Amino acid sequence: MWQLIMTELKAIISDKAIAVTLFGGVLFYSVLYPLPYLHQVPTEQQLIVVDLDHSSLSRQLIRHADASAKIQVIGQVGSIAEAKRYIQTRKAHGLLVIPEGFRRDLLLGKGVTLSYGGDASYFLIYSAVAEGLVSAGMDAGKQVQLIGMLAQGQNPKQAQQSLNSIHLNSVPAFNPSLGYTPYVVPGLFLLILHQTLLIGTGILGAGQWRQRGYWQQVSPVQLIGGRILAFMLIYMFFTSFYVGYCYHWYNVSIQASLGLVALWLLPFLLATAAAGIAMSSLFTRRDLPTQVLLLISMPILFVSGFVWPLALIPEPLVLGSQFIPAVPAIMGMLELNQMGASWASVMPKWLQLWGLFAVFFGLAILGVKRRVRLLKAQVG
Amino acid sequence: MTERTPDANTVDNSKQSPSRISFIALVRRELRALWHDPWQLALVSYIPLLGIFCLWWLFSAGLPRQLPVAIVDQDHSQLSRMLTRQLKANPVTEPQNFTDLTAAVTAMKQAKVYAIVVFPYDMKKDLLTGHKPTIDVRYNSQFLLVGKLLSSQIQLSLGEGLLHVAGLKQLASGTPKSQVAVNLSPVKSQTTALFNRNNNYIGFLVPPVLVALWQLLSMLVMANSLNRELHLNPMNIDSDTYHDVSNVLTVAFWPKVLAKMVLFTPILMLQGGFILVWLYLYLGLPVAGSLASLLLAQSVMLLAVWSLVLLVFVVMRDSARVISFCTALFAPAFAFMGITFPTHEMPQLAQWWRLIMPSSHYIESHVSVVSYGAALPSVVSQLCSYWGFLCLLPVIYFLSRKLLPITVNATSAVTAYDSDATQPAKGQ
Numbered sequence: 001m002w003q004l005i006m007t008e009l010k011a012i013i014s015d016k017a018i019a020v021t022l023f024g025g026v027l028f029y030s031v032l033y034p035l036p037y038l039h040q041v042p043t044e045q046q047l048i049v050v051d052l053d054h055s056s057l058s059r060q061l062i063r064h065a066d067a068s069a070k071i072q073v074i075g076q077v078g079s080i081a082e083a084k085r086y087i088q089t090r091k092a093h094g095l096l097v098i099p100e101g102f103r104r105d106l107l108l109g110k111g112v113t114l115s116y117g118g119d120a121s122y123f124l125i126y127s128a129v130a131e132g133l134v135s136a137g138m139d140a141g142k143q144v145q146l147i148g149m150l151a152q153g154q155n156p157k158q159a160q161q162s163l164n165s166i167h168l169n170s171v172p173a174f175n176p177s178l179g180y181t182p183y184v185v186p187g188l189f190l191l192i193l194h195q196t197l198l199i200g201t202g203i204l205g206a207g208q209w210r211q212r213g214y215w216q217q218v219s220p221v222q223l224i225g226g227r228i229l230a231f232m233l234i235y236m237f238f239t240s241f242y243v244g245y246c247y248h249w250y251n252v253s254i255q256a257s258l259g260l261v262a263l264w265l266l267p268f269l270l271a272t273a274a275a276g277i278a279m280s281s282l283f284t285r286r287d288l289p290t291q292v293l294l295l296i297s298m299p300i301l302f303v304s305g306f307v308w309p310l311a312l313i314p315e316p317l318v319l320g321s322q323f324i325p326a327v328p329a330i331m332g333m334l335e336l337n338q339m340g341a342s343w344a345s346v347m348p349k350w351l352q353l354w355g356l357f358a359v360f361f362g363l364a365i366l367g368v369k370r371r372v373r374l375l376k377a378q379v380g
Numbered sequence: 381m382t383e384r385t386p387d388a389n390t391v392d393n394s395k396q397s398p399s400r401i402s403f404i405a406l407v408r409r410e411l412r413a414l415w416h417d418p419w420q421l422a423l424v425s426y427i428p429l430l431g432i433f434c435l436w437w438l439f440s441a442g443l444p445r446q447l448p449v450a451i452v453d454q455d456h457s458q459l460s461r462m463l464t465r466q467l468k469a470n471p472v473t474e475p476q477n478f479t480d481l482t483a484a485v486t487a488m489k490q491a492k493v494y495a496i497v498v499f500p501y502d503m504k505k506d507l508l509t510g511h512k513p514t515i516d517v518r519y520n521s522q523f524l525l526v527g528k529l530l531s532s533q534i535q536l537s538l539g540e541g542l543l544h545v546a547g548l549k550q551l552a553s554g555t556p557k558s559q560v561a562v563n564l565s566p567v568k569s570q571t572t573a574l575f576n577r578n579n580n581y582i583g584f585l586v587p588p589v590l591v592a593l594w595q596l597l598s599m600l601v602m603a604n605s606l607n608r609e610l611h612l613n614p615m616n617i618d619s620d621t622y623h624d625v626s627n628v629l630t631v632a633f634w635p636k637v638l639a640k641m642v643l644f645t646p647i648l649m650l651q652g653g654f655i656l657v658w659l660y661l662y663l664g665l666p667v668a669g670s671l672a673s674l675l676l677a678q679s680v681m682l683l684a685v686w687s688l689v690l691l692v693f694v695v696m697r698d699s700a701r702v703i704s705f706c707t708a709l710f711a712p713a714f715a716f717m718g719i720t721f722p723t724h725e726m727p728q729l730a731q732w733w734r735l736i737m738p739s740s741h742y743i744e745s746h747v748s749v750v751s752y753g754a755a756l757p758s759v760v761s762q763l764c765s766y767w768g769f770l771c772l773l774p775v776i777y778f779l780s781r782k783l784l785p786i787t788v789n790a791t792s793a794v795t796a797y798d799s800d801a802t803q804p805a806k807g808q
Contacts, residue, residue, distance in 0.1 A: 016700075016701065017698075017701055017704055020701065020704055021704050028708060029711075029712070032733070033712050035715075035730040036718075036734075037726075038726075038730070039725050039726065039727060042722050042725045043725075087574065088754070093722075095574075106567070113567075113568045113570050114567055114570070115571075115572065116569060116571045117571075117573075119574050119751075120577070121575050121576055121719075121747050122722055123720075124720065124721060127528055130571050134569060137567055137569045138569075141567035166503075166512065166542050167512055167513070167514040168514075168535060168538060168542075169514050170531055171518055171519075172519055172520075172521035172527060174521055174522040175522045178524065180721055183522065203700065287604070287703040288419060290704055290707055291419075294711060295427065295431065295597075295600075298593060298714065302438050302439075302589075306523055308438065308439060309523060309525075310491075314437055317434070317438060334491070334522060335489060339488070339489045339490075339491065339520070339522055341486075342486075342489075
């Protein structure tokens with residue numbers, strides 16, 4: 001058995017296409033994929049102001065907006081049409097319109113309406129602009145209210161209190177900075193491991209089936225066992241690098257203990273390796289597995305439920321995707337490691353991964369047996 | 381465009397000089413190759429359809445609705461029930477009652493609910509007696525999209541409800557009714573989502589996702605077609621190959637490439653056009669400009685993708701490696717488009733890498749046409765951003781002159797039967 005594993009390892013490393021995919025791909029993607037998100041949170045979005053009031057209060061409002069971390073006021077223009085042109089040429093991403101008579105109406109005790117606009121072609125920008133402006137506007141409103149109340153002769157402390165009768169304490173859980181890498185990296189990196197492992201086993205198998213070789217001389221069960229163990233040996237290091245070092249480097253929040261994470265990833269890697277071998281028996285062209293897996297990687301990413309909530313994905317797609325080891329693995333990992341769920345609550349998914357391992361192992365045996373038969377028939 | 385044979389070509393070349401090969405024959409040769417390759421056929425027929433449909437279906441809900449929110453009501457007052465009803469009235473939130481906090485926390489950790497709202501004990505009493513109770517809201521920001529949405533919607537709903545309470549308080553203290561609303565919120569705000577008015581996720585996410593898919597497909601189709609040239613046996617011309625077309629890689633390389641482009645451009649433009657028709661005509665997503673100018677942008681993007689594939693091909697000249705390298709290059713294209721995460725917030729390195737991806741150039745034109753209604757001239761001026769790809773062409777030409785003969789010589793030295801590096805490409 002040990003010899004078989006060594007032969008497998010040699011076959012993997014001496015095959016340039018596999019070596020490049022496994023070693024190059026895993027390293028390259030660990031840098032490239034999170035690269036756009038390194039700044040985590042969009043701040044200082046450019047805002048253009050249409051000030052039709054030109055009063056002290058409107059200027060104060062603009063200063064408040066500029067002071068918000070999410071917004072940077074880049075200038076003032078005379079009309080909304082002009083502001084729109086700024087947005088269309090991407091010089092600005094949002095606009096604030098202060099209506100004429102803003103200060104006067106407020107002092108007279110009439111209500112006024114501020115208009116905010118954000119470019120919703122880009123949701124993250126839009127939400128940043130809206131958040132920044134709403135808080136600046138509320139602030140200005142409070143200020144005016146306070147002045148009004150004080151003018152009516154209320155004592156300052158009580159005035160403060162009646163403005164905020166109930167305090168809303170809204171706090172993000174699990175990803176406290178609302179950063180983008182802690183959101184994307186945990187799921188994405190498991191998917192990268194999944195896809196490269198499938199590609200590696202796929203290319204290795206597809207390259208061998210047509211030629212005689214050591215793979216015929218051992219029984220299918222032995223071959224599959226040896227191959228899985230060989231890949232597991234390599235992926236132990238990759239997974240440790242991803243889940244250990246990269247998670248830490250990209251500020252992913254970590255809740256579970258090392259032992260639990262290892263226990264969780266064991267059936268995931270086993271099931272994926274078995275699935276890869278089962279799949280590889282379908283191919284004899286070495287360039288095909290990469291292509292197939294490339295095309296399905298985006299759908300797997302979106303169906304796994306951390307980008308787009310599972311509750312909104314059509315039921316047939318969710319059910320169908322349960323056969324892909326990455327789908328339960330990503331969700332369970334997020335629950336276990338990022339959101340701190342107990343082991344008991346992720347147990348069903350863990351058992352599901354073991355079930356997938358059993359199914360794919362069976363399919364792999366059938367597939368390899370078929371390949372042995374085909375080659376014999378071919379050779380004669 | 382008919383080039384003379386590169387002089388380094390030493391393979392016995394008893395066939396006619398390529399200038400006599402009619403271009404039509406080359407195109408027919410490509411068509412035949414396509415017809416005999418089931419995988420290529422799949423790539424141009426049902427795979428794009430299936431991919432487009434599945435990805436659209438995934439996001440077909442469009443607007444996040446009825447996301448489960450746990451309510452832990454420790455107050456059991458008329459006020460807390462009123463606030464729960466407020467949350468129920470919001471289409472985004474679907475309140476679910478939990479009797480104790482630990483159960484709610486467990487549900488949140490299992491992603492069964494996406495947020496928790498806790499109404500504290502004696503909330504109403506505190507409010508009436510002039511204290512300042514705190515309503516705790518925790519939202520799941522591990523799922524950033526859902527978390528941010530819920531945070532703002534819950535605050536909106538509760539804020540609205542609380543305003544109501546404060547209004548009653550004001551009336552009780554004798555403020556005239558007409559004045560109450562103004563007193564409560566003297567500055568009203570009206571937030572407008574420009575260009576994608578109802579914050580529809582189909583309009584936001586599906587076009588870039590499909591463009592990324594389309595880019596992968598065009599890359600694969602061209603890479604496969606080029607790779608096929610590597611596996612043809614240069615010695616004997618298959619009896620069924622078209623008359624006089626030599627299978628030697630260097631013979632008429634550029635006309636062959638041109639023939640591939642002539643064949644695949646209409647096919648892939650059909651796919652690209654289908655995406656536009658499906659999204660903007662059939663599903664009726666709002667589009668401000670004209671789709672014709674987008675077709676122009678798509679065709680330029682296609683050429684840019686192919687110039688990259690060609691570059692990788694002449695450098696690598698091995699089918700599995702060409703595919704692996706192109707995959708590595710194009711797979712993360714979606715992240716770099718700058719739709720989900722804004723471009724100007726990316727680090728400099730990412731912005732440079734982004735320029736290599738044709739899809740990020742295209743998506744700029746796409747957004748400006750669909751959202752801002754850009755006219756043809758401004759689209760054309762945006763197309764100038766592809767200038768870098770134009771610079772690639774001489775490089776590719778130079779490399780092809782230098783490197784392709786090496787491969788040809790190598791494969792002609794090793795005879796038809798060869799090492800594991802080049803597997804037979806035909807069928808499976």
